Amino acid sequence: GQNIDQPTEMTATEGAIVQINCTYQTSGFNGLFWYQQHAGEAPTFLSYNVLDGLEEKGRFSSFLSRSKGYSYLLLKELQMKDSASYLCAATDSNYQLIWGAGTKLIIKP
Amino acid sequence: DAMVIQNPRYQVTQFGKPVTLSCSQTLNHNVMYWYQQKSSQAPKLLFHYYDKDFNNEADTPDNFQSRRPNTSFCFLDIRSPGLGDAAMYLCATSRDTGTGGNEQFFGPGTRLTVL
Numbered sequence: 200g201q202n203i204d205q206p207t208e209m210t211a212t213e214g215a216i217v218q219i220n221c222t223y224q225t226s227g228f229n230g231l232f233w234y235q236q237h238a239g240e241a242p243t244f245l246s247y248n249v250l251d252g253l254e255e256k257g258r259f260s261s262f263l264s265r266s267k268g269y270s271y272l273l274l275k276e277l278q279m280k281d282s283a284s285y286l287c288a289a290t291d292s293n294y295q296l297i298w299g300a301g302t303k304l305i306i307k308p
Numbered sequence: 309d310a311m312v313i314q315n316p317r318y319q320v321t322q323f324g325k326p327v328t329l330s331c332s333q334t335l336n337h338n339v340m341y342w343y344q345q346k347s348s349q350a351p352k353l354l355f356h357y358y359d360k361d362f363n364n365e366a367d368t369p370d371n372f373q374s375r376r377p378n379t380s381f382c383f384l385d386i387r388s389p390g391l392g393d394a395a396m397y398l399c400a401t402s403r404d405t406g407t408g409g410n411e412q413f414f415g416p417g418t419r420l421t422v423l
Binding site (some may be wrong): 203225239249284294301306 | 414415
C-alpha cells in the first residue's frame with residue numbers, strides 16, 4: 200500500500216530551528232511536496248523536491264533522499280506565524296498526490 | 309491576481325438536503341481537484357478532472373458527484389449529506405499532472421456543517 204508517515208505534533212521555541220521528518224512508501228515516485236496549512240485555511244505550497252539533496256528557500260529548506268524514502272522540512276529562525284500544520288505529499292507513478300496527515304507545529308515564545 | 313475561488317466559505321445544510329459547492333479558477337489550469345479534509349487528517353481526494361476527462365477515486369461514495377462545465381468552473385454536489393460528510397472541502401488546480409506542472413494551488417475551502 201501507499202503510505203506517508205510524519206509526526207503528529209512538534210513544539211519549538213521562537214527563534215529556534217525545527218526539522219519535520221517525512222517517510223513515504225509509494226508505487227513509483229515522482230517528487231515530494233511540502234505544504235503549510237494554518238488552522239481552518241487551505242494548504243499553501245512550500246517546496247517540491249524530485250532530485251536528492253537540499254533545496255533552500257529563505258528560512259525554509261527541504262531535503263529528499265529517494266533511496267531512503269525520506270524527506271525533511273527545516274524551518275529556521277522560527278516566528279510565531281509559523282505555527283501551523285505541515286503536510287508532506289508524495290507523487291506516485293500516476294502523478295497522484297499521496298498525502299500525510301500533517302505535523303502540527305506549535306511555536307512557544 | 310490569478311487565483312482559486314470557492315463559494316461559499318461556510319455552508320450549513322440539513323441532514324439529507326442536497327448541497328452544491330462551487331469552485332472557479334483564473335489560472336487557466338488544465339486539472340481541477342476536489343478534496344475532503346476532516347480535522348487533523350490528510351486531504352482525501354474525491355475527484356479530479358484533466359480538462360473534461362473525469363476521474364473518480366475508487367472509494368468516493370456515490371453520494372458525491374461533480375461537474376466541470378468549462379475550464380474555469382467545477383462543482384461538487386452532495387446529494388444526501390450525512391453527519392459524516394461534515395468537513396472542509398478543498399478545491400485545487402494544477403497546470404498539468406506530470407513533473408514540473410503538478411504543483412497544486414488551493415482555494416480557501418468551504419467548511420460544511422450538517423445539522
